[in-house]
Amino acid sequence: MTVKISLIAAVAENGVIGKDNWMPWHIKSEFQYFKNTTMGRPIVMGRKSFEALGKPLPGRQNIVVTRDRNYKAAGVIVTHSVEDGIGIARDIAKKEGLDEIFIGGGSEIYKLSLPDADRLYLTEIHLKPEGDTYFPPFDRGDWKEIKREFHPKKEGETADYTITVLERKLPKG
Ligand SMILES: NC(=O)c1ccc[n+]([C@@H]2O[C@H](COP(=O)([O-])OP(=O)(O)OC[C@H]3O[C@@H](n4cnc5c(N)ncnc54)[C@H](OP(=O)(O)O)[C@@H]3O)[C@@H](O)[C@H]2O)c1
Numbered sequence: 001m002t003v004k005i006s007l008i009a010a011v012a013e014n015g016v017i018g019k020d021n022w023m024p025w026h027i028k029s030e031f032q033y034f035k036n037t038t039m040g041r042p043i044v045m046g047r048k049s050f051e052a053l054g055k056p057l058p059g060r061q062n063i064v065v066t067r068d069r070n071y072k073a074a075g076v077i078v079t080h081s082v083e084d085g086i087g088i089a090r091d092i093a094k095k096e097g098l099d100e101i102f103i104g105g106g107s108e109i110y111k112l113s114l115p116d117a118d119r120l121y122l123t124e125i126h127l128k129p130e131g132d133t134y135f136p137p138f139d140r141g142d143w144k145e146i147k148r149e150f151h152p153k154k155e156g157e158t159a160d161y162t163i164t165v166l167e168r169k170l171p172k173g
Pocket residue numbers: 008009010011016017018019020021022023045046047048049050052065066067068079080081082104105106107108109110112133
C-alpha cells in the first residue's frame with residue numbers, strides 16, 4: 001500500500017499561519033475538522049509548533065522535529081530531520097495499515113516537506129491578520145482542487161473559512 005504524505009494547515013488570505021506562536025483566530029469548528037481529519041494517523045511537526053500545543057495531540061503518534069540532540073518530551077517521538085520524521089511516520093502507517101500521514105507545521109516544516117507532499121488540506125481563513133509566520137509559497141498549477149467547502153462562522157468564532165483539499169497533478173520529483 002502506498003502511504004500518502006499530506007500537509008494540513010489553516011492559512012489566512014494573506015498567507016499568515018501564526019502570530020506569537022499561535023494562530024491569530026479562534027475557530028472551534030475548524031479545530032474539530034483538523035482533529036477529525038488527522039485522528040489515528042501519525043503527524044510530524046516542528047518543535048515550535050509542538051511546544052505551542054503544550055502536549056501531544058491525543059490519538060495520533062506525534063513526531064517532533066528538532067536540531068537539539070538532547071531534546072526530550074513525553075509521549076512523542078523526537079527526530080532530527082524532516083526526512084527522518086516522514087520515514088518514521090510512514091513506517092508506523094505501514095505497520096498499522098494506514099494510507100496517509102500528516103505534516104502539521106509550522107512554516108519551516110511545511111517548507112521542507114512540500115516537495116514530498118501528495119495532498120494539501122488547506123483551510124482558507126477569511127481574514128487578513130497581522131502575523132509572523134506564513135505558509136510557504138507554492139505553485140497552484142501543480143495541484144488539482146478536489147474539495148472546496150465554505151463554512152460561515154458560528155457563534156464565538158472569529159472568521160468564516162473554506163475547507164479545500166488539493167492533490168498533486170503530476171508525480172513528485
Ligand atoms: N495555521 C496552522 O495551520 C498552523 C499549524 C502549525 C503551526 N502554526 C503556527 O506556526 C508557528 C510555528 O511555526 P515555525 O515555522 O515558527 O516553527 P515550526 O516549523 O513549528 O518549528 C521550527 C523548529 O523545527 C525544527 N527544525 C526546523 N528545520 C529543521 C531541520 N531541517 N532539521 C531539524 N529540525 C528542524 C527546529 O527546532 P529546534 O529549534 O528545536 O532545533 C525549529 O526551530 C506558530 O505560530 C504556530 O502557531 C500554524
